[in-house]
Amino acid sequence: MQFCFDVNHSIMKNYFLVVLLILSGVLLVRGQDATQLVKNVKAKLERVKDYSANATLRTDVPFLKVPVADVQVYFKLPNQFKITKEKGISILPKGGVSVSMQNILSDPNFVAIDAGRENLGGQPVRVVRVLPGSTQADVVLTVLYIDEKNMIVRKAITTTKDNGTYQVDMTYGRYIQYALPDKTLFTFNTKDYKLPKGVTLEFDDGERPDANRLAEKKGYVELTYADYKINKGVPDSYFAK
Secondary structure (H helix, E strand, O other): OHHHHHHHHHHHHHHHHHHHHHHHHHHHHHHHHHHHHHHHHHHHHOOOOEEEEEEEEEEEOOOEEOOOEEEEEEEEOOOEEEEEOHHHOEOOOOOOOOOOHHHHOOOOOOEEEEEEEEEEOOEEEEEEEEEOOOOOOOEEEEEEEEEOOOOEEEEEEEEEOOOOEEEEEEEOOOOHHHOOOOEEEEEEEHHHOOOOOOOOOEEOOOOOOOHHHHHOOEEEEEEEEEEEEEOOOOOHHHHOO
16 A cells, blocks of 8 residues: 555656656746747837937826827837927926837847736737846836737836836827837826926916825826827937927
């Protein structure tokens, strides 16, 4: 009986070892698959070396009156991105947040983790969690919702150390072959909103709301692109502060 028990125990031990090895192999393959998927998305994005675009910007921040603005958008690899209106004033919130997927995926040493599949607005997407390669990076985690058929990111949720969590939703159309959206919706917590230098806004009731009121609110920045000029060259001077 003792011999039989030892044999069965040995078989069970080997069985669990085999199962563990199989599961480890599956997780490794899935991890490599997620990494390759993100690399493929990056490769498509990086076909666009630079662009300039005319766009309409709508800002919806609680308690603030922000007029709709005609803006110019500039991008240049690896991660230069700027939105300006008349006289070259930058109008995005400060703090390193970005509505550009090229900026969000600029870290070359990322770690990708497969997080399954979902349906987003009627479109099947692959969910991938992306961790930065450096502990010094402001970004803590980015969750990508990837359209594998078109190799584009339809939604990204980024958590940062110093600037809260923000979400970018992209709608594609005329420029989908370049992975450039027709419309981008940037959602953020108003308590993390930091106005760029030189920009003044008018409050609805004439008084700045307190931090507690702002903490519970969401703000939105929507960019609707009229056109792009792709790979025509954008001078570095356009990105000077």
